[in-house]
Amino acid sequence: MDKLKFEFIVKPGEDPKTNVICITSITDTEKNVFLMPEKLQPVKLHDAVIKTQTFQKVKATLQRRHEKRQVWISATAELRDTYMDQDGNMQFQGYLLEEITSKTQQQIFTNETSTETLTRILENFAELKKESKQFNLKQISEMFVIEKFTKKTSSVTQWMIIFEAECTRIGIDVDIQKIQVLRLFLDDSCQDWYNSMLIKYTINSEWGIWKKSFCETYVNKGWTPIRYAILFKYRQGSLLEYALKKERLLLEVNKLIDRPTLIDLIVTGLPNFIADEIDRNKLRETEDLFSIIRGLEHLMNKRTVEKKGIDSDYKIKEKNFRARPCKICEKEKKGIRYHSESVCWFKNRDNDCSKKESIRNVNNSELEISLNEIDPKN
Structure with a gap:
């Protein structure tokens, strides 16, 4: 007996989440098949097989549950002593292996195939059920980190990039799921567009069609958003809130804007006496600017208090005057x-x-003088 054929199958272990490689049968060169009892099937019990180079190939090949391979292994002295007794009977750890006939082998093969097929069907069904259960629109909407799209959104292209990035992060890669989720992040004013798309293309259409139509419908080709973002200035309230809002407006119209230009545009919208307190050479990121602005809030609060004091004094004087x-x-x-x-x-x-x-007196005097100067003879 120069070699033996071992059948390896990946089966679930004691923990259903783990896989175990098992030896289910041994075949000799005369095509006699001997079954390995279930309790002796785990390969960790077969030290003589584990030491062979062939098993290392089998171990690297079998990665998924229910996969199987039948391989020949040279019958070394150690292997013969492990699986054969002195009389030539196939055994393992003192247990005589059962030899099966062709009819029995066919029946076992059919039963194993049926069992394996049924197991795979049940596992696929469980996975589909799990996916269906996980795809809860309400829960998904809470997981997204994105604001609803409205007609006031500056850039539809930028918004769509963020939306697709969120879909990838959460694991939504099916077109129909993206279309369903999109509805949750559209303002009421955009629902008419969504309903029209449902009528024209149905929910089973490709995501690319919906994306292209959405971007072409709400793209803003004018200069109003850009003008508003660049000319946006501080009016009242918190300096930090102004800076954060202007940064968002500028990034919405141009995500690729460089950091120095972004910082310059934010600072130019501040009051001059605040901007003059900021050292431009110390600014590398917008976070540096925000930190400095927070430290200058007291200047704005002081100016507001002084202005209120002046207005109050003026009102008091005016009130006293009118009294x-x-x-x-x-x-x-x-x-x-x-x-x-x-x-x-x-x-x-x-x-x-x-x-x-005064006018009347002046005129009378001039008239009297004129009359006196006139010669009465004339």
């Missing part, structure tokens, strides 16, 4: 009236009257 009665109205005996003397109607009337009297 005094108009002296012109009191002099003219028109009653007690509260208004500024500079806009008093009676003051303006007196000025007009004095001007008219």
Whole structure:
């Protein structure tokens, strides 16, 4: 007996999640097949086989459950002593192996095939059921890190890149699943587009068709988003909130913008007295700018307090001024009236009257002089 044929099969171990390589039968050169009992099948019990080069190839080949290989191994002295007794009977660890006939072999092969096929079908069904159970739209929407798309979104292309990246991160790679999930992140104003696509292409169409239509429908070819992002300036509130919002606006219209330009555009939107406090040479990333801006919040708060103090003093003075009665109205005996003397109607009337009297007197004097100079004889 120069060699023996061993049949290796990958079976589930004691832990269903682990796999174990087993020896199920041994065949000699005369095609006699001997079955290995189930309790003696794990290959870890067969030291003589594990030491051979052939087994190392088998171990590298069998990676998945239920895979099998039948290989010949040279019958060395150690191998013969392990699997044959002195009388030539096939045995292992004192257990005589059962020889099977052609009819029995065919029956066992059929049963094993049927069992193996049924096991694979059940495993595939379990995996499909697990995938179906995991694909819960509500749970998936909570896992996504992306805002809903609205008509106010600056760049539809940038939004779509983030959406597809999130699908890849969560494990959504089927077209129909991407189409289903897309609906969850569309604003109410975009639902008409989605419903129209369902009518035209159905939910079973390719994701590329939906993506192309979506980007072409909502692409903004004008300059309004870019103009708004670049010219966006600080008005009121927190300096840090302004800086973060402007960074987001600029990145939405141009993700590839370089860091120095991004920092410059953010700083130019700040008040001049705040921007002058920032050392440009110390800025390498936007995080450096944000850290400095947080330290300058007190300057903005101080300026706001001072402005409120000035406005308050002005209002107090104005209130006190209006609390005094108009002296012109009191002099003219028109009653007690509260208004500024500079806009008093009676003051303006007196000025007009004095001007008219002055003009009238001047004119009369000039006329009298002229009449006196005239010769009465003429």
